[in-house]
Amino acid sequence: AGDGFIICGQDLILDILSNFMRMHGVMALRAYIGSYDSLVSLYYGKVSVASAHLWDSAGDDYNVPYVRALLPGIRCAVVNVTYRMQGLYVASGNPKTILTWRDFAREDITMINREKGAGSRVLLDENLKLLGLYGSRIKGYDNENQSHLAVASAVGRGDADVAVGMEKVARQVENVEFVPLKKERYDLVVKKEHLDTAEVATMLSILRSERFQNEFKRIGGYDITDIGKIVAET
Structure with missing residues (x-):
């Protein structure tokens, strides 16, 4: 450079x-x-x-x-x-009781994704692979955004039920709760x-x-x- x-x-x-x-x-x-x-x-x-x-x-x-x-x-x-805690952004009170990677496959859940190559996206994809799930079958999987803050805000507004991201950002966004899953x-x-x-x-x-x-x-x-x-x- x-x-x-x-x-x-x-x-x-x-x-x-x-x-x-x-x-x-x-x-x-x-x-x-x-x-x-x-x-x-x-x-x-x-x-x-x-x-x-x-x-x-x-x-x-x-x-x-x-x-x-x-x-x-x-x-x-x-x-x-x-080291940071990665996990799920859900709406306050976690109304849909989203707790694990398997919940992404539920019919009643729509996600918002990070872009390919983002650490949070790789964490999701690796876990879906372990569960034998294809992203293409998950609602909202193709709806990508470039930042932790943007996907957390989408969940806070109710535009999506769940997204993957780091804990710190959940504290900055109204109406968002964090489900910790992985220390990265x-x-x-x-x-x-x-x-x-x-x-x-x-x-x-x-x-x-x-x-x-x-x-x-x-x-x-x-x-x-x-x-x-x-x-x-x-």
Whole structure:
């Protein structure tokens, strides 16, 4: 990425990270693209840092199988940012008693989906696969939206009965309740040959700093136990 240091992903934590980096003299830019596309962009060298929360049902693992598959032959470091609770957005009081992935197949339920390649979409699709369900048979499956906030708002308005997303957003939207289903690991991915660059070194030292971590002590929904830790290498 010749025209700046580009960090991919949609979480607020990355916005704050890029602000901190700019304060440290690194021109960090943001690209709001989902997990799958950000790994592909990293492979093609269009971005400097990808973020991912992609669950692999085969090994009950996050991100590493996808990094191996989407960046073949490229040595990468997988750096944790946070753990987040993923689950279902339902209307307040959960009038339709939607509690599990199997409920998506019910006749009386209409969903709203995230776009292909979003971590929440992959989590849903992997669970549907385990249940032997096809998305095409689920009402509203083809109705896609690009953000957690948008799908939560649709549920809050009554335009859909259920959507998949992270807990923090449910607190920001009226008339929405959250059904927790999966603690996910949200990671940043960088190419190992870039670990020694000033930009990546600055990013890692910010993630590991008390000052940065203090920003998240007051925001609910983040578990930053492993923030800045290299959790895997490929």
